[in-house]
Amino acid sequence: MLQITTEYLATGANRHPSAADWDESGLLAFGADKNVALWRPQDPNSKGILELLSGHMDIVNAVKFIPGSGAALITGSVDKSLIIWKMYEKTSFYSNQQSLNAHDKNHHQSSINCIAISPDSKVFASGSADAIIKIWALNDQNVASFQQSIEIKPRFFPLAIALSPLHGAPGSYILAVSGTKDIIQLYVLNGGASKEFKLQATLAGHEGWIRSLEFTEETEDPNSDLILSSGSQDKYIRLWRIHQGKELPAAAASADPSLGAFMPGKSLSNKAHRFRAQAIDFSATFEALLLGHDDWIYSTKWRRDCKRLQLLSTSADNSLSMWESDAETGVWVTTVRLGEISSEKGSTTATGSTGGFWTGLWSPNGKTVVALGRTGSWRLWNWDDQKERWIQGIGVSGHTQSxxxxxxxxxxxxxxxxxxxxxxxxxxxxxxxxxxxxxxxxxxxxxxxxxxxxxxxxxxxxxxxxxxxxxxxxxxxxxxxxxxxxxxxxxxxxxxxxxxxxxxxxxxxxxxxxxxxxxxxxxxxxxxxxxxxxxxxxxxxxxxxxxxxxxxxxxxxxxxxxxxxxxEKLYGHGYEISTLATSHDGTIIATACKASSIDHAVIRLFETATWLEIKPPLKQHSLTVARIRFSADDSHLLSVGRDRQWAVFARDSDDKTKYEPLEANPKGHTRMILDAAWAPRTSKVFATAGRDRKVNIWAKRHVETSFTCKSTLTETVPVTAIDFLDSMIGDGLAYLAAGSETGFVAVHSVDFKNNFKVQTLAVYLPSHYPNPTRQVTQLAWKPTHAENRDGEPDVSLAMASEDSSLRVYSYKPRSSVC
Incomplete structure (x- = not known):
């Protein structure tokens, strides 16, 4: 058996303002396709993504850690479900502790867009595209129970929600909701006999959809006011004050006419919205308008440091800004601006524009900030005490599509x-x-x-x-x-x-x-x-x-x-390129395109000395060629296609640029063949994999004139990718990796001296989440360049998947593991 070790995980983050959160322990979690990626941005070893959690069936939109839980988080997805994850200390792996899905009559019936958790970890809320907010209670074991459904009226889709206890009224909470309208609704849980949130105020002022909401306590005083930040597509950030008492806070009571001076022709409303919780009076008033961004604002995040309140904002204008209130005037100003300079705005993706930042996060100690860009990559800045400025560090990146x-x-x-x-x-x-x-x-x-x-x-x-x-x-x-x-x-x-x-x-x-x-x-x-x-x-x-x-x-x-x-550009095909392969000596390129007829289902060869096509093209298939592979010595070319057949072409002994048809099997599989691979050090053995759930091993003995099926490996789902390690293992053994339509991957040994008997060596354990969560598109063993090996080597396998992940795992015999 083989020991599996993760070498590399790469995947892009989902571009959603709620798709990431940073825990007090230093762990950052973000949605990556339908997985949840875990990363420690301040890790001095720069290991990148540590783990990919699988459990959702569609794109993950919302990620939130449960405060003070040690190691628990809640995620929401387009699949309408919520999952509560918990890390078990014995294994250090996260596990699905509880799933709340659409099969439950009390759950959401549409995509979940946002999650908010109260700082005391007793209540959380989830917002969905069904225009409903669900309220859930959490017990000491972080198990959720349904409490209430809030139908948003007037109807709009929630894009951001924020939740906080109301100080001075024990057991009471305030919930802010915003989305595809220009208003913020405030709901209050009284905490007394009533166990339901009720609408108490509607805050107006923004002129576009509101993408971000977050509460914070203004000071460390237990009776401190709450400050709510809201970021909108109108390019402005607004701050709102939740104040306890009948008297209004000083800023609202003064009704300073200069508040409207920043927006010609407009007057900023300072209307006080009053409500009660447990017979205690509260008010919600407009506090400040923050101007500085030039495009939509996607996220705002609070941080208090040494009694100083800071706000981090990200925008589609390619910038990340840090705001503070001036000690003398109280005016909120930008103290730090990171990201792209304005002269580069409008650049295309190809010339370097990141296309805006979807979310920004503070590290727990405030020494690091990260921002998620349009390309799905994280950019990171560390505070340098000596230079007294923010220095760009090492982020993580990855593909955002298949x-x-x-x-x-x-x-x-x-x-x-x-x-x-x-x-x-x-x-x-x-x-x-x-x-x-x-x-x-x-x-x-x-x-x-x-x-x-x-x-x-x-x-x-x-x-x-x-x-x-x-x-x-x-x-x-x-x-x-x-x-x-x-x-x-x-x-x-x-x-x-x-x-x-x-x-x-x-x-x-x-x-x-x-x-x-x-x-x-x-x-x-x-x-x-x-x-x-x-x-x-x-x-x-x-x-x-x-x-x-x-x-x-x-x-x-x-x-x-x-x-x-x-x-160089290589022309010749009439439709989209479906597959290509290069010879091991680098002299030949073989290509094929998508095809529905024999005229286009050809393999074209190009020689790399002059970049000219070698004519005529190779004809054998009638539908799209799915994979082309050269044998180790380039003497043979193997192709498989959606027409269910495989074909082998032999290299001309005199003209090394020409290949001629050698053999074909029009019934190689009962359904389309999706991949193929040559065995190491030989052009006499190859494997094919198909939608009929089989991997066939084909070989031609010395006395045989044609390839025959010597062994068959049957899986439970269609096999979409296979690859042989390029060297033999010990005496007559070869490693064969196989990946499936569902993401399942296994490593097998093929015994050449025992009638090509197949034995499974390594299967990925679901508890460790190494399997992709969508179809495996390609597998590739790292070249070893070894003619022979006396024992089992330490080797690496790269795998590509439709879940946007690229993974590299290393394998070593368990007997060599201490």
Whole structure:
């Protein structure tokens, strides 16, 4: 049996203001597709995502830790369910403690958008697209019980809710609700005989949807007023005061006419909204208007430090702002602004715009802040006491849509991935002072089409295919080569001949090689802008100092300065590219496209010396070719397709660029074949996997003239991805990994000397959540380059999934584990 260890987890966060929370223990949780990712941003080892929790059936929109619980959180999803997770100390893994789903008559009947938990952890509320707020009680074991349904009238969809105890009225709570209207509704739980929240006030003033609400106590005084922050699509933040007593707070009572001076033609209302709880009088009044953002405001988060109240806000204007009240005037002003500079607003994704920040969070000690951008990546800043400023640190990133293809470099130094999010990403290990951690090191391709497949052409070149009729070939730039050499110990060849970096022209799809400029060097207008189609965005001009880094690249750097220049386009197909493969010697590229007829279901070959197509194309299939694989010695080419057949082509002994049909089996499986893989060190054995839930092992003995099925592995669900390790294990054993439509993955051994008997070595245990939660799209063992092995080696397997996750796990024999 094999011991499984997590090496790397990468996935993008769901772009929703409520999809993340940071616990007092330093653990940050965020929704990632239908998983929940756990990350410690202040971990000095920079390990990135620690765990992916699976349990929801659709996108996770809302995540909240239960205050003071030690290790418990509540998540809400598009699947209409709430899950309460609890960490068990013995295993250190989180487990689903309680599921509250739509099958319960008291539960939501539509997507859950927001969750609010009272600071005393006794009550929480959930808001859904069914225009209903549900109130739940929590006991000491964090088990929830239904209390009340609140139908929002006038009807609107809640996007943000906030919940807090009312000081001075024990057992009473105040609930703020906002969403797809420009009002905030305040509901109060009396705490006496009444056990229901009732509408007590409606706060008006905003002129757009309200995306964020959060309560805080103004001071540490037990009788302190509550301050409510609200962030709106009208670009403004409003602060509201919840005050105990019949007398109004000083700011509201003064009715200062200057309050309206900031908005010409408008007067800010300071109307007092009075209500009672347990016979105690309270009032809700407008406190302050915060101006400074230039676009929609997505989130606001409070923090109190040394009796100083701070507010963190994020906006679609690509900025994160910290606000404080001036000690002398009481006016709220921006003290720190992080993110993008205004001159870069309006840039396209390709030229580096992050497209705004969806949420921002304080660390428990206030020394770190993080912000979630449009690309699903987290950006992080740490406070430097010596420099007295915020310094950008190492965040986490990942794909935000299905990961459609992965490929190791030929020597296994780094891993490439492509996705339906239209990006290609390069992942490698950062090695320093005895530590090693995986990170996204470069983003070679940012495209305008969904990317479907990728393969490496060597240490510094790759080819990718997308939902367009051509393939694109990319070369590594000097900036990336030097970064990989410095941080990862990956030595590239011909570095001096490489261009400094690459750029994408405005409205273009092809990355162009460019040279970096010296710091302070003035750029002539003709070098930055011309009247041709290939206009270059001035914001993307690269200075040499920006390419010299001491740590993994930030999201800003990834999207601007790590593109690879495109050197060639390969034409020939009539429809979207479905799959491609490169020969092990790097001389041939084989490609196929989506097809419904024999005319388009062909395999086209391109030789890399001149980038010309080798004609005629290979004809055998009648429907889309799902996978193409070269044998280890490149002597044979294997293809499988949706027409249920596999085909093998043999390389011409005289002309190494030509392949001829050798054999085909039109009934290889009873349903479409989705993947195939050659066994290591041979062109006599291969495996195929299909929707008929079977993995077939095909072999041709010395006396046999054709491939026959020697062994069959039957699964309970369709098998969508397989891969053989490239070296034999011990005496005649080979590792075969298989992934399924449901995300289940297992590693098997195939005994070549015992009639290809298949034995399962490792199955992922559900309690440890290593399985993807959607279809496994591709599996790839890290190259070992070993001719033979006496025992079981430590090897790594990369897996791509439709759940937007990229995972790398290492395997070692249990006998070698101390």
């Amino acid at each position: 990961v459609t293809g992965i490929a190791w470099s030929k020597d296994g130094d780094y891993l490439l991935s492509t996705s339906s999010d239209q990006t290609t990403r390069l992942h490698a290990q950062w090695k320093r002072e005895g530590k090693a951690s995986w990170h996204e090191m470069a983003r070679p391709q940012i495209h305008g089409y969904d990317l479907n497949c990728i393969d490496s052409l060597g240490a510094s070149q790759f080819v990718s295919g997308a939902d367009e009729k051509l393939m694109r070939v990319f070369n590594e730039p000097k900036a990336v080569a030097q970064l990989l050499a410095k941080l990862c110990g990956i030595k590239g060849s011909h570095v001096e001949e490489m261009p400094d970096a690459a750029n994408m022209p405005v409205l273009g799809l092809s990355n162009k090689a460019i040279e970096a400029v010296e710091d302070g060097q003035e750029i002539p207008p003709s070098d930055v802008y011309d009247r041709s189609y290939n206009n270059v965005d001035p914001a993307s001009i690269i200075h040499k100092s920006t390419l010299d880094l001491d740590q993994p690249t930030s999201e800003e750097h990834l999207s601007r300065h790590t593109l690879w220049p495109e050197i």
